[in-house]
Amino acid sequence: MSVLRRAAQILCAPGKKMEGLVQYLDKYEGKPYEPRPVDKFMYLFQSKRDLEDWEVQCDAELGGKSLAKLETTRSGKARFYGLLNTETPDWLTASGYAGMFTAEKRQNAVLEIMQSAKITGDGQYKGFEIRLRGDGRQWKMNCQEEQFRRLEKEMMFQFILNTRGGPEYEIFRIPFSKFIRTARGGYIQSQEMLEFDLIKSIGFLLSDSIDGPFNLEVDYIKLIHIPFCEDFDKMDRRRPRHSNLMRYEDL
Numbered sequence: 001m002s003v004l005r006r007a008a009q010i011l012c013a014p015g016k017k018m019e020g021l022v023q024y025l026d027k028y029e030g031k032p033y034e035p036r037p038v039d040k041f042m043y044l045f046q047s048k049r050d051l052e053d054w055e056v057q058c059d060a061e062l063g064g065k066s067l068a069k070l071e072t073t074r075s076g077k078a079r080f081y082g083l084l085n086t087e088t089p090d091w092l093t094a095s096g097y098a099g100m101f102t103a104e105k106r107q108n109a110v111l112e113i114m115q116s117a118k119i120t121g122d123g124q125y126k127g128f129e130i131r132l133r134g135d136g137r138q139w140k141m142n143c144q145e146e147q148f149r150r151l152e153k154e155m156m157f158q159f160i161l162n163t164r165g166g167p168e169y170e171i172f173r174i175p176f177s178k179f180i181r182t183a184r185g186g187y188i189q190s191q192e193m194l195e196f197d198l199i200k201s202i203g204f205l206l207s208d209s210i211d212g213p214f215n216l217e218v219d220y221i222k223l224i225h226i227p228f229c230e231d232f233d234k235m236d237r238r239r240p241r242h243s244n245l246m247r248y249e250d251l
Contacts, residue, residue, distance in 0.1 A: 039222050040117050042220075042223060043221045045218060045220070055100070055102075056099075056100055059098070062095075063092060064095040068083075068098040068100075069081060081213070081216070084211060098206050100203055101201060101202070102201050104201075111198075117223050127223075130174070131218075134170065137163060137210065138206075139205065140205045141158065141202070142157070143194060144202075145195060146200050159179050161204075173226060176194045202221070
């Protein structure tokens, strides 16, 4: 019996509050040490050059009235801000959205990042980590996979980011298995797992149907190894957990 295990038993004896430590030592005692895999930074927004891979999209491109701008701050963050306007012109069926996305001309670069991460990371990357400061509004992180069929052009994977707002930055750790497959903003009943090595575009979208100013500051985006993701990989994918996403068939 190892010294560590004996010490754990002594500590557990009075109140039995540390039985988990004994079980942990029983499970891992004698096994070789395996270093934690290294996370991989995808984007750091230190200068204007770092924004060359990104572009702004909003309803103004189709005749809407929203305004959006993307720039770097003095502290080295990407700041996406503007004014959301849901007023819909006669020739549009819907309006009121704005987003920052990896540029279409750089999609191959994003795909290369993800595929090289799968090789060097031995396929162990389980999700994204994003450090950002929101405005209290509901944002969505979008991921679009490489398209193999024509019908997939309007499909993407989304995860809802309920930002706090205020002066503090937040860290979101998002398993790939938590992304919901959608089309035109509505979820698809036939859900599939997001394959990270097929991702060709990522971005952040605001479409909460609320008129007014918005502000999102992103510090970094990186791929991470999340130990507890094994549980999420086994989750039921038949129905999404985001109740505020409409079914695609209802749109």
